[in-house]
Amino acid sequence: MSDQIHIKQAVKPKWFRRCIICILALLLIVTFLVVFTGIFIKTNSGARFIESQINNRSYGQIERIEILGLSGDPLNIFTVKTVKVFDKDGLWLKADNITIEWNPWALRRRLLDFKSARAQTIAIMRQPVLNAPAPTPVSSDKRPYSISLNKGAVEVFKL
Secondary structure (H helix, E strand, O other): OOOOOOOOOOOOOHHHHHHHHHHHHHHHHHHHHHHHHHHHOOOHHHHHHHHHHHOOOOEOOEOEEEEEOOEEOOOOEEEEEEEEEEEOOEEEEEEEEEEEEEEHHHHHHOEEEEEEEEEEEEEEOOOOOOOOOOOOOOOOOOOOOEEEEEEEEEEEEEO
16 A cells, blocks of 8 residues: 555635735726726816706805816816806806816815916906805814915906
């Protein structure tokens, strides 16, 4: 009789391999979505989608905002053909041919950081009739947003 020696090889559990594959698949999906979204928002369809998300919504004391003709990179430099701001009584501000350069990453610090903003025409038709401010909870830890503008220009300002 010959003596047989059985040597067991270290076998990694199947669950470990499956977990690694799932993590890699999730990373691949997230990377794809980030790249796809970055490309999509720079297209005409992406611009129309952003417009539809902004238009006809209430923003605090402002009744609604409408934008038309968004183009460029919304995460860097973009232009808007027309911006209209409405209150309870209708249109009170209109701006045309606006170009904005901004830093969207500053939003994490609750800062709207505009490197430059230029408008060809801003027309204020009348004093707005703003909505009543929403009550803020006393225990609210949210700081308000700050706005930083490095360079701004308006060619025609109408009152």
